[in-house]
Amino acid sequence: MLYLLINSAEAAWLPVAATDLAKEVDQLIYFLLEISVLASILVIGGFVYFSIRFRRKSEADKPPAITHHYLLEFLWSFIPFVIFMFVFGWGWLVYDKMRDHPKNALEIHVYGQMWNWDFVYKNGRKSSRVLTVPVDKPVKLIMSSRDVIHSFFIPSFRIKQDVLPGSYTALSFTARKKGKFPVFCAEFCGAGHSSMLATVHVMGLREWEEWLVKDPYKGMSISQIGESVFQKSCTACHTATQEKRIGPGLAGLFGAKREFEKGGSLVVDENYIRESILNPSARVVKGYGNMMTPFAGLLQEEEMTGLIEYIKSLKIEQKDK
Numbered sequence: 518m519l520y521l522l523i524n525s526a527e528a529a530w531l532p533v534a535a536t537d538l539a540k541e542v543d544q545l546i547y548f549l550l551e552i553s554v555l556a557s558i559l560v561i562g563g564f565v566y567f568s569i570r571f572r573r574k575s576e577a578d579k580p581p582a583i584t585h586h587y588l589l590e591f592l593w594s595f596i597p598f599v600i601f602m603f604v605f606g607w608g609w610l611v612y613d614k615m616r617d618h619p620k621n622a623l624e625i626h627v628y629g630q631m632w633n634w635d636f637v638y639k640n641g642r643k644s645s646r647v648l649t650v651p652v653d654k655p656v657k658l659i660m661s662s663r664d665v666i667h668s669f670f671i672p673s674f675r676i677k678q679d680v681l682p683g684s685y686t687a688l689s690f691t692a693r694k695k696g697k698f699p700v701f702c703a704e705f706c707g708a709g710h711s712s713m714l715a716t717v718h719v720m721g722l723r724e725w726e727e728w729l730v731k732d733p734y735k736g737m738s739i740s741q742i743g744e745s746v747f748q749k750s751c752t753a754c755h756t757a758t759q760e761k762r763i764g765p766g767l768a769g770l771f772g773a774k775r776e777f778e779k780g781g782s783l784v785v786d787e788n789y790i791r792e793s794i795l796n797p798s799a800r801v802v803k804g805y806g807n808m809m810t811p812f813a814g815l816l817q818e819e820e821m822t823g824l825i826e827y828i829k830s831l832k833i834e835q836k837d838k
């Protein structure tokens with residue numbers, strides 16, 4: 518009954534269940550909810566009923582001195598015990614399935630870093646912020662972090678796993694619905710934690726295979742390539758205007774004078790931008806912390822060149838002056 522009631526209000530309730538496992542998790546949650554509601558009704562209802570039924574009616578009203586009742590005491594311990602063990606066993610079975618990594622799974626590497634998710638596929642194809650997978654195929658994510666502890670959480674699949682620096686953790690699923698599902702970082706990892714978002718894009722196998730071999734930058738100018746990398750990897754900390762975030766706004770950077778935390782200054786050229794991206798701690802801009810992720814090894818040459826050209830093209834807008 519309750520299950521039906523809640524299911525009809527699905528939109529305002531749990532996110533869509535896009536895997537078989539998600540449905541099993543939901544059944545367990547609904548069961549827990551049902552017995553909790555039932556228990557609340559029994560306890561509160563009994564409480565109200567007894568306080569009316571056995572209320573003190575006169576001065577002389579005295580309750581009998583009951584010390585114990587073996588059968589009753591046994592039942593109110595044993596019945597909850599059976600229910601709890603049942604839930605424990607059920608939870609165990611679902612959890613065990615959650616931790617199962619099918620042998621024939623398609624493996625995708627996941628890297629978390631402040632505050633972005635990168636994905637690397639077997640053929641070398643990379644993507645940021647969007648994980649594309651084929652529908653109805655077991656997928657295994659092999660995950661690690663480039664800095665602090667993050668947690669990869671796909672609500673619609675009902676699975677979550679911590680992502681650690683210096684070691685690998687894994688997460689497996691078989692998506693049963695095509696579409697786009699949100700991914701959250703579920704471990705507070707600093708100022709940009711709430712913008713550490715991604716999307717799982719589930720598509721047909723054919724479509725996915727085509728996507729896998731597609732050149733993501735086909736037909737783009739070098740500065741458009743830079744802009745697309747910037748949108749995916751840098752906007753958690755930088756804006757394309759002069760507005761500050763964790764790092765300085767990058768408009769008007771090229772040709773401007775920069776002072777550094779350790780002293781010294783220079784006029785910004787291509788070499789400085791390149792160094793700032795690959796090895797940010799070499800020269801930390803005055804007034805900022807050494808908080809930028811080093812991008813050495815993470816960018817292809819065309820992406821690097823693209824970023825430099827894109828940053829050079831960012832002029833100070835009228836309203837920024």
Ligand code: HEC
Pocket residue numbers: 631632746747750751752753754755763764765770775790793794797798800801802805806807808809810812824828
């Ligand atoms: C985790 C936050 C973070 C991310 C992500 C990040 N940066 Fe930074 N960035 C900073 C901070 C903080 C500074 C200032 C301190 C320093 O110089 O290291 C900075 C400085 C810079 C500078 C020098 C700016 C100046 O005013 O001299 C450039 C250029 C830059 N970042 C480019 C990038 C690009 C391009 C990306 C994406 C590929 C990126 N950053 C990603 C935080 C970040």
Ligand SMILES: [Cu+2]
Pocket residue numbers: 629632666667668702703704705706710713
């Ligand atoms: Cu995080």
